[in-house]
Amino acid sequence: MSKHVRQRTKAQRNAQIEEEEPLVPSQVLDEQTQSEEIRLLRQKNSMDNKQAQMVLDVGVLIATIISIMQFFEHTPSPNPIFCILAVIQLLLLPFSITPRWLPIEPISPDIHLYTLSVELTVSVCAIYIRYNLSLPSSGAGMEPMEVGEMARWIMPALVSGAVNMQRRAERQSEMKLDMLEELKYDLKGA
Numbered sequence: 199m200s201k202h203v204r205q206r207t208k209a210q211r212n213a214q215i216e217e218e219e220p221l222v223p224s225q226v227l228d229e230q231t232q233s234e235e236i237r238l239l240r241q242k243n244s245m246d247n248k249q250a251q252m253v254l255d256v257g258v259l260i261a262t263i264i265s266i267m268q269f270f271e272h273t274p275s276p277n278p279i280f281c282i283l284a285v286i287q288l289l290l291l292p293f294s295i296t297p298r299w300l301p302i303e304p305i306s307p308d309i310h311l312y313t314l315s316v317e318l319t320v321s322v323c324a325i326y327i328r329y330n331l332s333l334p335s336s337g338a339g340m341e342p343m344e345v346g347e348m349a350r351w352i353m354p355a356l357v358s359g360a361v362n363m364q365r366r367a368e369r370q371s372e373m374k375l376d377m378l379e380e381l382k383y384d385l386k387g388a
Contacts, residue, residue, distance in 0.1 A: 251364070257361075268284040277331070287320050310365050321355040
């Protein structure tokens with residue numbers, strides 16, 4: 199009987215070689231260079247955040263206009279529920295705009311999550327009620343719901359979701375930059 203010896207894979211051998219490679223002096227950064235790198239990363243992050251916030255603010259404005267259109271479209275309807283839902287969507291949209299445009303401070307960093315939850319609930323309710331009222335068995339006599347109308351009900355929720363994701367990404371990148379700053383090493387003792 200021959201003994202079966204387990205051999206390492208190529209990936210395991212390469213990992214061991216990589217671990218043993220010494221640090222090249224050109225890779226070692228002094229404290230001033232580290233601080234400069236972190237400052238440049240913060241500056242780039244800030245510029246990226248401002249650009250994303252501008253795009254999302256335009257999205258919020260478009261969603262606001264769509265909500266106003268929804269309100270006026272359903273004003274002559276005998277069922278006031280659609281006007282009420284459009285007003286709720288309209289009132290929640292300012293919470294999704296960049297805080298620097300608002301005269302008040304944000305209540306909580308999670309306000310966007312709450313806004314998104316309510317916007318989604320309103321959108322789903324509006325689409326569900328509208329679909330059921332357009333069925334011939336409902337007797338409401340409303341024409342079938344079109345894709346455009348469905349998109350108009352969903353748009354504020356999509357914008358709120360995008361704002362929520364952007365704000366979360368901003369907080370995470372700021373936390374990572376803070377963590378990177380804590381990991382700076384001092385070369386004085388080296």
